[in-house]
Amino acid sequence: MVAEQPIEPSRLQDEFDTLLSDYSTWRMASPFALLFFFGSRLAMVSKALFQQVTNFVPIVGVTSLAVINTELTWYQGILIVVALILIIVFIVAVLAYRRFRFRITNESIAVKSGILRITQTDVRWERVRAVNLERGPIERALGLAQISLDTAGSAAAEVQVPAIKLQLAELIRAKVSMETTVSDTIGDEVSNNGQQMYRMDLIPLVKASFCTQGTLAMMAAALGAFFWLGATLYNMLDPDENSDNEAFLHQAFNVAEQYYLTFADKIEQITSIPITQSWLGMTIPGILTVFMLITVLFLARALYFSVTNYDLQLLRRNNALSTVRGLFTKKRTNVKLERVQSVSLKMNVREIGLKLCRLTAKQSMSGKEHMLSLPSVPTSVRDEIVELAALEAGSQLRLDPKTQSFQPISIVYFWQMFIGLIIVPFLVVLITSLFSDFSWLQWVWLGFLCGWVPICATVSLVRWRKAGYVVDLYSMISKSGLLGYTLDMGKFKKVQRVRIEQSFIQRFTGKSTLTVSYATTNIVVPFLARARAIQLHDYISHVITVRNSEWH
Structure with a gap:
């Protein structure tokens, strides 16, 4: 492992000023950035096709027409369509690369991007919350890196600059954090006081891959x-x-x-x-x-x-956590504990059996590159991370669906789910029976009463029994699930707004729904007693008021 030397602020500023002479004016990215533009456009096309199956219909239709009206075979038709898609994506990538410009000054970083419509984004350094580096095999061989900058409240990485010098990328990250050090490879970026909290070896990797979603x-x-x-x-x-x-x-x-x-x-x-x-x-x-x-x-x-989670490492340095992962492309993500707004935990049936969980710590409403995401890690790692995040906020709550003392939800929640699941099929079968005289309708009624109704009752009962919430003076956790569990934990001092809602059924039963909104997620507690919902609403509103007054 490469030894590292902490960067003093004065030395950091001197090195940064030295490099600024080359980047203070608009300049193109390295020619190797073309690979980034091609890969990102190809990923967009692939995502659009695989996330929405109906997007395949025009492609299948064009391929079918080509095969039917020509002498092409199906294999030739598919290859031609794939080649045309790749050519179009490559042309778009070249145009995007040719239009891309970036500029770095001592006050801000600016990027121009677009093809037909050019967009200029200027971000001042004091607004940057996180700088993340990503390096593929080609970038590691050439001493380059891709950086993405995240600002408070951004819906995704606000600025991305591909294929820049590693030294410049390290200095940019060090300028933002003032405690990052320079190293030769991302895998070696651990400071002298760094601590490895978890490393996913071969056996844990096999277990985690068995639990993968999708x-x-x-x-x-x-x-x-x-x-x-x-x-x-x-x-x-x-x-x-x-x-x-x-x-x-x-x-x-x-x-x-x-x-x-x-x-x-x-x-x-x-x-x-x-x-x-x-x-x-x-x-x-x-x-x-x-x-x-x-x-x-x-x-x-x-x-x-x-491949994407190979050699996953969770590192802690002072009040910051970071992950490093990847076989061909090493990707590093950093979050600071005081900036974490919410922590989410999910467990499916396989993860429950293997005592694993998926943990996500979100520091803003941003993309995955700015979230601390740990797939299928042991529950001991979960407890350690949640303890760090919770204690930073002063909370003693733990993100455990089994041992935590969750408050149950009203039984009215069960009846609402149950009636909502059966009412539409019931009306369809009933109206069909009233206006038709089909002999097979008796079998439909039998299937509805003996099949659909018990299934809906079971699903509603399980969801109601697994729903719950728990609060203390500093944070709140909600729990839900069917086959597995989903838990969301949020700090009160990070709340943006809180509201109480009542549906017709809730007004009739004296219940309310409490929604606590963060920049990253919403924690919803349905069918609370009206008095309890008002009590929580007033307390959280008080916390928000005190927090806002501290800024003035």
């Missing part, structure tokens, strides 16, 4: 894309008018049938179970196909998690 969403997206593809082909192809289209459809169905039968035969040969002799047995290949798809998507998601 597998079911990826499965839904894959099935959705498949059905959209089928619907698009069905609408575009008319077998009655075009014999070629009819042959294409028959060929597609024959390929699917051949795969299904071949798979069924293989299973029958391996297990000696005559699954091809009955319709019930023939469902087994379909179930196994879905299971294999889920497994492949799960492994892909776990691999991505392992």
Whole structure:
């Protein structure tokens, strides 16, 4: 590990002034910044496609038209569409790079960006709350870094400058924090009084990857894309008018049938179970196909998690916490304890079984690059971080769904959820029964009463039993969940506003909903007794008033 020497303020200012002579006028970023612009634009396109399955429909439609009206194969059509997307993204990235300019002075940093519309952003150094560095393999080899600056109340990183000299990036961060030191690599940036609180080795990494989120969403997206593809082909192809289209459809169905039968035969040969002799047995290949798809998507998601969180380290230096992670791209995030506004904890079923949790400490309403995010870490790490954040605010509360003495929510909350889940299906079935005379409606009523109603009752009961809140003089925690848990903890001295709301049902039952708003999140406690809600509202408002008066 590279030894570090703390930077004295006078020496820091001298080194910063020396570099300013090269950056005090508008200048372009390094040519290697083109990789950043290309990667960010490609990430935007990929995110838009995978987060909204319907965005695939125009692409599938164009590909289908190209294949049907030309002699291209499906493989060639898909490759051409992918190549066109990459070319368009590259052209946009080149234009964005050519337009990008930045300027650094002793008072502020300014950035010009955009293609058709040029936007200039000026940020004074006293407004900067955090400076984060990110370095990929190419940047580490060339001694470069990407910096992102976060200001109070910003919805995302307000300024990003790619591919600048590492020395300049370190000096910018040191200027903001006045306690950061210079080093050769991000992985070695630990001061002499730094403390390693946690390091995710191989076994914890495997456990955490097993608990990764998003597998079911990826499965839904894959099935959705498949059905959209089928619907698009069905609408575009008319077998009655075009014999070629009819042959294409028959060929597609024959390929699917051949795969299904071949798979069924293989299973029958391996297990000696005559699954091809009955319709019930023939469902087994379909179930196994879905299971294999889920497994492949799960492994892909776990691999991505392992790459992005490789060698995760949690470091503490005085009143600041930082994380370093990544296999190919080392990413570092810093937060100061006194600036943390809220701490969130989430646990799914797998994490509960393995005694792990996901922890997020937010210091403003900003993007992930300015949040302390710890995926699937041991509960001991959770307790240590929450203790640091809570004690900084003077609170003794702990973010533990099991041991904390949470106050329960009124039973009226259960009945509202239960009635809200069953009322619309009930009205649909009832109206259909009144104006129709279908023989199968009795089976619909049977499924509704014996299936849907018990499921809704169970879901509402579990959510009501898991809901709760706890407060002390300095902070507040709300708890919710269905299969897992979600806990949100906020400091009263960071509250922006607090309000009491009443719905019709709440007015009738004498209950209220208390909403405590932060820049990072909202803590909502539903169906509190009216007197209790007013008591909490008045106390938190008093804390806000005292805090604001201290600024004058």
